[in-house]
Amino acid sequence: MGISPIQLLIVLVIVVLIFGGKRLRSLGSDLGHAIKGFKEVNKEDKEAKTKAQERVRHDQTDDDVIEGEVKKEDHTH
Template sequence: MGGIGIWQLVIVLLIVIVIFGTKKLRNMGGDLGSAVKNFKKSVKDGSADAADAEKVENKTGRVIDGEVTVEKEDKV
């Protein structure tokens, strides 16, 4: 009673098909699928980049402390 039944969904689907047509719906479905695929790929690549950043941060190197001085030479 309070929810949407199967027949209401079928009627809405038929109205959408009449308004947009099957070709346009197919194109929209393909575009939506590519968008979801690219989003998943970006999320996967982002987590790999974060793991690489952690590896760089954890890598410690040798620090060499020094000082540079310049002696003035007398030119003749």
């Protein structure tokens, strides 16, 4: 039981009559800007998480560990 094209057209005509063409255009534009902004913020958030995960992985590696041995010298003469 979906919406038929005729029903969709009737709803669209009613919306245009209520809001008017100009106001509907500005609402569509505002909605487009909001969606674009949401996508940008979501992308930046994903990039920040990826960078944080890379830092954690780098900090967890043992590449920077220097192994050595401590020897005690005997200074008795």
